[in-house]
Amino acid sequence: MIQEQLGLLRTEIPRTVTLIAVSKTKPISDIAIAYAAGQRHFGENKVQEMVEKAAQLPSDIKWHLIGHLQTNKVKYMAGFVHLIHGVDSLKLLEEINKQAAKVARIQDVLLQFHIAQEETKFGLNLSEAQDLLSSNAYEQLQHIRICGVMGMASFTSDQKQISQEFEHLIQIFNQLQEEFFKNHDHFKEISMGMSGDYQLAISKGSTMVRVGSKIFGGR
Numbered sequence: 360m361i362q363e364q365l366g367l368l369r370t371e372i373p374r375t376v377t378l379i380a381v382s383k384t385k386p387i388s389d390i391a392i393a394y395a396a397g398q399r400h401f402g403e404n405k406v407q408e409m410v411e412k413a414a415q416l417p418s419d420i421k422w423h424l425i426g427h428l429q430t431n432k433v434k435y436m437a438g439f440v441h442l443i444h445g446v447d448s449l450k451l452l453e454e455i456n457k458q459a460a461k462v463a464r465i466q467d468v469l470l471q472f473h474i475a476q477e478e479t480k481f482g483l484n485l486s487e488a489q490d491l492l493s494s495n496a497y498e499q500l501q502h503i504r505i506c507g508v509m510g511m512a513s514f515t516s517d518q519k520q521i522s523q524e525f526e527h528l529i530q531i532f533n534q535l536q537e538e539f540f541k542n543h544d545h546f547k548e549i550s551m552g553m554s555g556d557y558q559l560a561i562s563k564g565s566t567m568v569r570v571g572s573k574i575f576g577g578r
């Protein structure tokens with residue numbers, strides 16, 4: 360089942376788009392099946408769960424922390440996490456920088472933007488990100504590298520609305536690239552799209568899709 364779903368997704372997703380298999384709440388045995396089928400990028404939304412799983416699985420897995428992150432959890436994953444998607448404050452960036460420095464790493468991160476209509480979703484808006492990226496405090500951070508943006512569309516079946524929200528994230532990406540990352544080749548990732556909307560996200564320009572239930576079944 361897992362193997363089949365991955366095979367199907369690979370036929371649909373262009374090679375230039377990274378498929379992150381979201382394994383939150385799923386057992387190690389499920390991840391091992393996906394790994395055996397060649398999957399290397401996995402996403403978790405809780406630091407502790409990711410840390411426990413990583414310790415029991417091959418070290419060439421690229422772990423993505425995709426959920427909301429609290430500053431006091433950063434230290435547990437600083438040594439190995441591949442990409443942190445949910446960064447939405449300077450305080451968090453400073454903590455990630457501090458912990459990355461301790462383990463002599465440059466930590467790749469994405470800035471999370473609030474693109475959905477729901478109140479509950481975390482994330483920055485464009486002007487908050489512009490303030491952050493123009494600040495002196497940000498300039499001091501030598502151990503982080505902002506590689507792009509992340510967003511979650513509204514939980515709705517209205518394709519037009521989802522489409523507009525993805526377009527909004529693309530606009531934010533383009534604006535920030537122009538303003539702050541013009542000669543930075545690493546600023547290239549747009550993390551958007553989940554099981555229900557990854558095809559739409561890819562058609563709008565997503566470079567990373569985070570797919571859980573379509574691979575591993577419902578949670």
Ligand SMILES: *Cc1c(COP(=O)(O)O)cnc(C)c1O
Binds near residue numbers: 381425511554570
């Ligand atoms: C759970 C989760 C996903 C995957 O959701 P599915 O609908 O199961 O594909 C993607 N992104 C984030 C941030 C998540 O928390």
